[in-house]
Amino acid sequence: MKKFxxxxxxxxxxxxxxxxxxxxxTMPLVGRVFAQGDAPxxxxxxxxxxxxxxxxxxxxxxxxxxxxxLDYVTLVTEGDSEKGVADIRGILARTGGNAVVNVDPNxxxxxxxxxxxxxxxxxxxMTQWNKPDDLHPWDMGPNYVAHMSFNGEQYGRTTAEVxxxxxxxxxxxxxxGGTLSNTVAIQRRAGLEAALADASGVELLDYQVGDWQSxxxxxxxxxxxxRFSGQFGGIWCANDDMAIGALxxxxxxxxxxxxAITGIDGIETAxxxxxxxxxxATVSWDPFWQGSIGLAIPLRARLGEIDPESLGKDKxxxxxxxxxxxxENAQAFYEANFVTAPELDVDDIWARYAGPIx
Amino acid sequence: MAPPLIALxxxxxxxxxxxPSFLSAANLGRVASIxxxxxxxxVGATFVIIMGSIDLSVxxxxxxxxxxxxxxxxxxxxxxxxxxxxGAAVVTGIATGAVSGLLHTLLRIPSFMVTLGMWFVSAxxxxxxxxxxxxxVRSADLRVLILQRVFGLPLSVWLVLAIVAFxxxxxxxxxxxxxxxxxxxxxxxxxxSGLPIRRTRAAVxxxxxxxxxxxxxxxxxxxxxxxxxxxxxRLFTTITAVVLGGTSLTGGxxxxxxxVLGVLLVTVLGNGMILMxxxxxxxxxxxxxxxxxxxxxxxxxIREGVYK
Numbered sequence: 001m002k003k004f005x006x007x008x009x010x011x012x013x014x015x016x017x018x019x020x021x022x023x024x025x026t027m028p029l030v031g032r033v034f035a036q037g038d039a040p041x042x043x044x045x046x047x048x049x050x051x052x053x054x055x056x057x058x059x060x061x062x063x064x065x066x067x068x069x070l071d072y073v074t075l076v077t078e079g080d081s082e083k084g085v086a087d088i089r090g091i092l093a094r095t096g097g098n099a100v101v102n103v104d105p106n107x108x109x110x111x112x113x114x115x116x117x118x119x120x121x122x123x124x125x126m127t128q129w130n131k132p133d134d135l136h137p138w139d140m141g142p143n144y145v146a147h148m149s150f151n152g153e154q155y156g157r158t159t160a161e162v163x164x165x166x167x168x169x170x171x172x173x174x175x176x177g178g179t180l181s182n183t184v185a186i187q188r189r190a191g192l193e194a195a196l197a198d199a200s201g202v203e204l205l206d207y208q209v210g211d212w213q214s215x216x217x218x219x220x221x222x223x224x225x226x227r228f229s230g231q232f233g234g235i236w237c238a239n240d241d242m243a244i245g246a247l248x249x250x251x252x253x254x255x256x257x258x259x260a261i262t263g264i265d266g267i268e269t270a271x272x273x274x275x276x277x278x279x280x281a282t283v284s285w286d287p288f289w290q291g292s293i294g295l296a297i298p299l300r301a302r303l304g305e306i307d308p309e310s311l312g313k314d315k316x317x318x319x320x321x322x323x324x325x326x327x328e329n330a331q332a333f334y335e336a337n338f339v340t341a342p343e344l345d346v347d348d349i350w351a352r353y354a355g356p357i358x
Numbered sequence: 359m360a361p362p363l364i365a366l367x368x369x370x371x372x373x374x375x376x377x378p379s380f381l382s383a384a385n386l387g388r389v390a391s392i393x394x395x396x397x398x399x400x401v402g403a404t405f406v407i408i409m410g411s412i413d414l415s416v417x418x419x420x421x422x423x424x425x426x427x428x429x430x431x432x433x434x435x436x437x438x439x440x441x442x443x444x445g446a447a448v449v450t451g452i453a454t455g456a457v458s459g460l461l462h463t464l465l466r467i468p469s470f471m472v473t474l475g476m477w478f479v480s481a482x483x484x485x486x487x488x489x490x491x492x493x494x495v496r497s498a499d500l501r502v503l504i505l506q507r508v509f510g511l512p513l514s515v516w517l518v519l520a521i522v523a524f525x526x527x528x529x530x531x532x533x534x535x536x537x538x539x540x541x542x543x544x545x546x547x548x549x550x551s552g553l554p555i556r557r558t559r560a561a562v563x564x565x566x567x568x569x570x571x572x573x574x575x576x577x578x579x580x581x582x583x584x585x586x587x588x589x590x591x592r593l594f595t596t597i598t599a600v601v602l603g604g605t606s607l608t609g610g611x612x613x614x615x616x617x618v619l620g621v622l623l624v625t626v627l628g629n630g631m632i633l634m635x636x637x638x639x640x641x642x643x644x645x646x647x648x649x650x651x652x653x654x655x656x657x658x659x660i661r662e663g664v665y666k
Contacts, residue, residue: 050586055490209638223632226385269494
């Protein structure tokens with residue numbers, strides 16, 4: 001019996017060692033990026049690499065890093081706030097704070113510990129999309145350089161207006177929103193409501209939650225075709241994935257192209273659908289630009305080229321401009337962003353400034 | 359099988375009283391076509407759950423199979439490419455499931471942990487293959503499965519019906535099917551009776567993977583694109599449907615047809631709540647309540663000494 005235990009133990013020990021060894025074997029590849037001198041390390045912290053949006057964000061970071069000749073690392077949270085914060089702390093410890101961090105926090109609340117850790121370590125940090133309302137760059141000193149976002153309400157409204165126009169200003173519409181409690185979903189919906197208030201000929205027949213997913217949107221639109229058969233001329237979607245689900249649901253019911261659809265995000269398949277006339281509009285945030293400008297601004301602050309303290313509140317918490325993609329510019333937009341590698345647009349850091357966040 | 363069937367009938371009557379168009383041929387066709395993919399997933403998971411195990415890798419396997427389907431279609435989106443893509447999706451699913459099954463049986467790791475791990479491994483591989491992008495396959499011949507109708511229903515519905523019939527026969531009539539139930543009912547007795555426990559267990563995970571792979575190919579055909587997020591949200595509905603159908607999470611009881619009823623119940627309720635105008639925030643809650651009710655009504659509390 002004793003021998004059996006020993007055998008079992010050694011097998012376990014062997015397997016454990018083998019697994020650890022194989023993981024460790026990959027470490028030099030990972031570790032190489034930390035081996036550096038005085039040059040700051042560029043860090044992008046994003047949700048995951050499995051969606052086109054953050055993949056483009058990462059490509060922007062890589063392109064910027066190779067332009068300025070600095071080492072670059074991507075951290076992914078995989079939707080886990082703890083991991084997101086811990087990974088950034090790890091990087092700060094390894095680099096001794098000699099880092100420039102561009103972060104899309106997994107959750108608004110995460111921004112605070114991340115910013116505090118960066119400020120304490122002496123790194124320069126910029127946040128995008130999410131942060132608590134009472135966390136301000138000007139309260140945290142020069143190392144929290146800026147916070148940038150996009151006006152969800154404005155673009156929710158813009159796409160709704162393009163949708164109404166495509167419908168000739170009247171008829172019924174249906175709306176697919178993102179997850180109910182999500183800030184961005186709430187803002188985009190507010191934009192839709194505002195556009196509806198100004199469009200007397202358009203009626204919102206139903207609002208459903210598609211959780212940002214194309215498959216869920218597909219199921220919902222199939223059901224709408226039963227409930228509102230022939231009563232609607234447009235579907236407003238809070239993101240492009242749901243818009244794709246909606247247009248495929250129309251296609252399977254033989255109604256392709258008969259209903260106007262809008263999305264938001266500017267993913268490749270949606271832009272292609274705008275070119276094909278199956279969608280009327282989407283909005284691109286240009287994640288490639290977000291991944292590069294979010295490093296460029298804090299890097300300039302670190303190199304002393306801009307002084308965050310003298311920027312003023314309106315430039316330390318600001319909205320950037322999105323690109324509205326419609327039939328007019330879709331082809332050109334597609335070629336510039338998806339056919340050829342996008343070009344870095346970081347020389348004038350305020351070129352896409354849209355105003356302060358209020 | 360009675361409780362889910364009764365629930366389905368009651369739901370159908372209630373919804374159609376409120377909105378008669380629920381029973382229209384067009385809507386029933388839509389319910390059938392929306393159900394096709396969840397049915398495949400639930401049937402695959404049923405074998406695992408009857409055996410007393412759980413499979414959490416559903417979304418990861420879908421992601422990987424969908425990535426491979428889309429990559430094959432990118433090379434050739436004609437008839438040959440489509441057949442190959444379909445085959446590749448199923449083979450990928452079987453392979454991933456087989457890895458889960460072998461790790462589970464050879465290393466004696468709980469299926470819960472192995473499949474959780476495989477979820478992330480396969481989603482990671484899919485991310486690597488696609489580089490985070492989406493492959494559009496809008497004009498692929500594979501899409502005839504969704505877009506071509508025979509007797510009013512998409513080809514995919516007929517395909518799934520044929521597969522369900524086969525799976526139900528296999529589960530109820532084949533030796534393998536009985537092994538699965540026996541292992542789920544009481545593994546010790548099954549072992550003492552000389553049943554090939556390890557082989558059966560590993561095979562069940564591989565078969566389940568094959569079902570997920572096929573579902574992934576249909577998802578790609580349905581949405582005209584392949585990406586890693588294509589299976590998002592599918593795990594919850596799969597397990598919900600299996601449980602609502604009356605398959606016991608402790609194993610040994612349930613069946614393929616139960617799960618089909620479970621999926622129909624979930625789909626009909628989802629469809630019905632939208633037809634009746636139930637607010638979105640209540641819809642999820644209704645499903646949650648139903649799961650608890652279903653589990654509560656299917657648990658033999660007197661027999662359960664230990665619950666955790």
